[in-house]
Amino acid sequence: MPWWVSVIISSLAYWVLGILLPSVEFQSPLFKGIQTGLPHLAPVLALILLVPAPISAFNAWRKRKLLDSQRSVATIRDLSWREFEELVAESYRRQGYQVLENHRGGSDGGVDIRLRKDGALHLIQCKHWKSQKIGVGVVRELYGAMAAEGAASASVVCSGMYTQEARNFSSGKNIDLVDGPTLDLMIRQVQPAKPVTNVPPQSRKSTRSMCPKCGNSMVLRRARKGKNAGSEFYGCSTFPKCRYTREL
Numbered sequence: 001m002p003w004w005v006s007v008i009i010s011s012l013a014y015w016v017l018g019i020l021l022p023s024v025e026f027q028s029p030l031f032k033g034i035q036t037g038l039p040h041l042a043p044v045l046a047l048i049l050l051v052p053a054p055i056s057a058f059n060a061w062r063k064r065k066l067l068d069s070q071r072s073v074a075t076i077r078d079l080s081w082r083e084f085e086e087l088v089a090e091s092y093r094r095q096g097y098q099v100l101e102n103h104r105g106g107s108d109g110g111v112d113i114r115l116r117k118d119g120a121l122h123l124i125q126c127k128h129w130k131s132q133k134i135g136v137g138v139v140r141e142l143y144g145a146m147a148a149e150g151a152a153s154a155s156v157v158c159s160g161m162y163t164q165e166a167r168n169f170s171s172g173k174n175i176d177l178v179d180g181p182t183l184d185l186m187i188r189q190v191q192p193a194k195p196v197t198n199v200p201p202q203s204r205k206s207t208r209s210m211c212p213k214c215g216n217s218m219v220l221r222r223a224r225k226g227k228n229a230g231s232e233f234y235g236c237s238t239f240p241k242c243r244y245t246r247e248l
Helices: 003-023 029-050 052-068 073-077 081-093 136-149 164-170 180-190
Strands: 098-101 113-117 120-127 153-158 175-178 207-210 217-222 232-236 245-247
Touching: 003 029, 003 052, 029 052, 052 081, 073 180, 081 098, 081 113, 081 120, 081 180, 120 136, 136 153, 136 164, 136 175, 153 180, 164 175, 175 180
Parallel strands: 120 153, 153 175
Antiparallel strands: 098 113, 113 120, 207 217, 217 232, 232 245
16 A cells, blocks of 8 residues: 555544544443543554555655666566566556555466556556567466456566467457567656656557667568568568568
8 A cells, every 4th residue: 555545544543542532421431441541552553553654655665766777678677576567567557557466476366466547457467587488378367367357458568578379369359468678668658767658558569669770669560461471570660761670
């Protein structure tokens, strides 16, 4: 919870125990006996309830610093799996989502982060795999969790890439496959040093980093002819002005 929640609860407990209840006229001797001890209990309980506030404030600062310190896909891949999840959660938090992280040390039915915005539920599965592509099994698992929880959409977020089978399965479903370069771009968009317009959810699925030749965004395309007809690749968004391409 945010640090200020502890402050509100602590203040409320002090007011109820230290001010409100001692002013009430009780007839029962038992309640009168309890009433006399409440003014002494109120500050102790209020202090105990305040303990989470600095811890929560420190964690919020640490996560902000974690996101702001990222400079490339390479720095993202150097993170631990827990830091990677916190980075993803913070990036969505800055986009205006209410974020609920899974702190139980493992995925919850294929879900690591739950997001809420405008009353809709969105599910996130984080995969900090560095040496292999994310296969269709991960996407199927998240799709099942999405159906079970009635979520409006879901995303798999990784620091690497996805297999073509995984991309084919997600096509036509409300599932975004956020790869390493796309995550890097998403993070740059919410870093305060480089404020830019947020990329809508539909675009995250097709954007892959920036074109090294001209600096414009890369988009997902499908070859229409030739020996690679039907296969997908990344091409510069300014084509035909810039003809730079990159394989998946």
